[in-house]
Amino acid sequence: MIHYFVKRLLMAIPVMFFVAVFVFLLLRLTPGDPAIIIAGDQATQAQLETIRENLGLDEPLLGQFVTWMGNLMRGDFGVSLISQKPVLTLIGQRIGPTLSLALAAMSLTLFFALPLGVMAAWRHGKLLDRAVMIFSVLGFSVPVFVTGYVLISVFAVNLQLLPVQGYRPLSEGLVPFLQRIFLPALALASIYIALVSRMTRASMLEILQEDYVRTARAKGLNESVVLFRHALRNAAIPILTIVGTGFAMLISGVVVTESVFNIPGLGRLVVDAVLARDYPLIQAIILLTAGIYVLINLLIDLSYALTDPRVRYQ
Amino acid sequence: MTDMISVRAARARRLLALPRPGWLTVAAIVVLALIVLAGAFAPLLAPFEPTELNSMMRLKPADATHWMGTDSYGRDLFSRVLYGARISMIVGFSTALGSLAIGLPLGLIAGWFPLADGVLMRIMDGLMAIPGILLAIAVVALTKAGLVTVIIAIMLPEIPQVVRLVRARVISVRNEAYVEAARLLGTSSTRIIWRHLLPATFGPMIVQGTYIYAAAILTEAALSFLGVGIGTETPTWGNIMAEGRLYFALTPSLVFWPAVVLSFCILSINILGDALRDSLDPKMKARG
Numbered sequence: 001m002i003h004y005f006v007k008r009l010l011m012a013i014p015v016m017f018f019v020a021v022f023v024f025l026l027l028r029l030t031p032g033d034p035a036i037i038i039a040g041d042q043a044t045q046a047q048l049e050t051i052r053e054n055l056g057l058d059e060p061l062l063g064q065f066v067t068w069m070g071n072l073m074r075g076d077f078g079v080s081l082i083s084q085k086p087v088l089t090l091i092g093q094r095i096g097p098t099l100s101l102a103l104a105a106m107s108l109t110l111f112f113a114l115p116l117g118v119m120a121a122w123r124h125g126k127l128l129d130r131a132v133m134i135f136s137v138l139g140f141s142v143p144v145f146v147t148g149y150v151l152i153s154v155f156a157v158n159l160q161l162l163p164v165q166g167y168r169p170l171s172e173g174l175v176p177f178l179q180r181i182f183l184p185a186l187a188l189a190s191i192y193i194a195l196v197s198r199m200t201r202a203s204m205l206e207i208l209q210e211d212y213v214r215t216a217r218a219k220g221l222n223e224s225v226v227l228f229r230h231a232l233r234n235a236a237i238p239i240l241t242i243v244g245t246g247f248a249m250l251i252s253g254v255v256v257t258e259s260v261f262n263i264p265g266l267g268r269l270v271v272d273a274v275l276a277r278d279y280p281l282i283q284a285i286i287l288l289t290a291g292i293y294v295l296i297n298l299l300i301d302l303s304y305a306l307t308d309p310r311v312r313y314q
Numbered sequence: 315m316t317d318m319i320s321v322r323a324a325r326a327r328r329l330l331a332l333p334r335p336g337w338l339t340v341a342a343i344v345v346l347a348l349i350v351l352a353g354a355f356a357p358l359l360a361p362f363e364p365t366e367l368n369s370m371m372r373l374k375p376a377d378a379t380h381w382m383g384t385d386s387y388g389r390d391l392f393s394r395v396l397y398g399a400r401i402s403m404i405v406g407f408s409t410a411l412g413s414l415a416i417g418l419p420l421g422l423i424a425g426w427f428p429l430a431d432g433v434l435m436r437i438m439d440g441l442m443a444i445p446g447i448l449l450a451i452a453v454v455a456l457t458k459a460g461l462v463t464v465i466i467a468i469m470l471p472e473i474p475q476v477v478r479l480v481r482a483r484v485i486s487v488r489n490e491a492y493v494e495a496a497r498l499l500g501t502s503s504t505r506i507i508w509r510h511l512l513p514a515t516f517g518p519m520i521v522q523g524t525y526i527y528a529a530a531i532l533t534e535a536a537l538s539f540l541g542v543g544i545g546t547e548t549p550t551w552g553n554i555m556a557e558g559r560l561y562f563a564l565t566p567s568l569v570f571w572p573a574v575v576l577s578f579c580i581l582s583i584n585i586l587g588d589a590l591r592d593s594l595d596p597k598m599k600a601r602g
Binding site: 011014015016017018019021022023026027030037137138140141142143144145146149153157245248249251252255256259260270271273274275277279282283285286289290293294 | 437444446449453456533555563566569576577580584
């Protein structure tokens with residue numbers, strides 16, 4: 001067991017290392033002088049010097065990389081070129097809304113997608129199954145920002161049930177928080193629900209063919225016990241896997257959703273950073289989201305090993 | 315020699331012998347064909363120049379001259395949506411083709427040479443850990459946001475998916491009896507890859523290609539919508555929506571029309587992809 005944990009943990013290190021190498025090289029290997037790329041063609045010599053100094057661009061490449069990695073290890077992600085504040089401080093100010101949105105979307109996904117997928121597999125080929133499949137293709141096809149605007153115009157503008165845009169932190173009360181997070185979370189979750197319900201259905205269809213499901217039914221167990229206790233548990237691995245790999249997609253969706261609903265989170269921060277060519281900030285946000293992605297997938301992998309002894313011995 | 319030809323012909327027939335498509339697939343093909351044609355012949359079909367300003371005709375509703383109305387600069391929305399189709403089709407097609415062309419050799423190498431596999435797949439894992447839009451945003455931030463840059467930016471995050479797919483296919487075929495036999499007969503690696511492994515990847519690659527096509531169009535629209543994609547002077551569906559959102563309460567049609575066309579476009583490609591997958595791999599049909 002410990003052997004498996006250590007092995008899995010060691011595999012995550014080269015992945016993160018490559019992410020770091022990649023964002024490092026992206027700036028340095030883009031054709032042109034990195035300082036000019038960032039500052040723009042009209043930059044003064046002094047501005048260019050500041051940027052070169054800030055990013056250590058005068059050193060040889062390998063030296064730059066070693067210094068940069070060393071700083072990362074010590075938790076120093078650099079300083080924003082625009083506001084001159086440490087990028088981690090800027091990220092810290094904006095991460096709350098993003099995490100709330102991502103977690104709310106994730107909860108909505110599990111709440112809707114698992115029952116939908118299970119029911120679709122249960123009524124395989126019937127009307128309900130087809131409805132779930134059609135919904136899932138729709139969820140994949142309608143972009144998040146379109147879903148967002150449809151939700152705004154129906155629930156906020158026409159029915160006036162919820163506020164149009166904006167964000168209130170949880171600390172200002174549960175009701176205002178939920179009122180404002182619900183629509184963006186639903187817009188964001190739509191594609192995720194499509195993905196997870198589809199995978200749940202596929203995985204359940206396979207498990208429902210198994211002998212032990214027939215046995216469970218034959219001994220007269222309640223159908224919902226068969227479906228949710230026996231089948232869903234055994235169908236869990238592919239579902240969890242897609243929840244984990246879908247996280248990268250979720251973050252991409254967050255960037256767009258925050259823009260539609262005017263939520264002051266990391267997504268808005270990154271878009272502003274691009275427009276200002278604030279590369280240290282973009283770099284840090286990429287490293288951070290990639291780190292979270294790797295961590296979530298690591299935890300999911302470890303959870304298989306905890307719940308399913310077969311995984312440990314592979 | 316003739317035997318070889320007839321074997322090849324039989325294989326081609328088998329590949330082409332798609333089951334009769336359902337009405338949904340037919341509808342998807344029709345919609346997609348219309349959008350491709352609209353994009354290809356936009357200069358002939360568009361009643362107005364997409365960038366033609368007309369300060370007298372700002373934010374007008376649809377009528378006989380302006381089929382979808384006009385935007386805040388008095389430009390004809392219908393013409394702009396037609397030209398937008400052009401950009402979307404170019405982006406979708408180039409991204410799909412490019413990521414398959416780069417991912418295929420990498421996947422073959424990873425699947426066939428265990429030594430290269432470990433390193434290559436860790437690199438791909440790293441690339442996959444970066445959310446697609448963020449990666450694209452970083453690339454766009456470093457370069458001037460033109461059509462080619464945006465295509466490269468969208469292509470990068472799609473490549474690992476192709477590599478993984480090809481690699482998985484190669485590994486499963488590698489242990490088949492006919493590949494084993496070829497290897498025992500002393501066939502060279504290159505020849506085995508060329509003759510046996512490469513053809514085995516075609517089916518999944520075509521299917522993956524359609525999904526990448528759809529994903530690329532979506533990402534391009536999202537980048538434009540966020541204002542970090544192809545420059546705002548180019549009429550893309552995302553750019554039209556980004557401008558239209560400022561007038562959303564007043565003239566929702568500016569967001570509505572590109573959104574509808576975009577959604578139908580992606581829907582058609584996805585339906586087509588599912589149909590292709592079902593016909594190329596009947597086992598998938600039951601699983602969905």
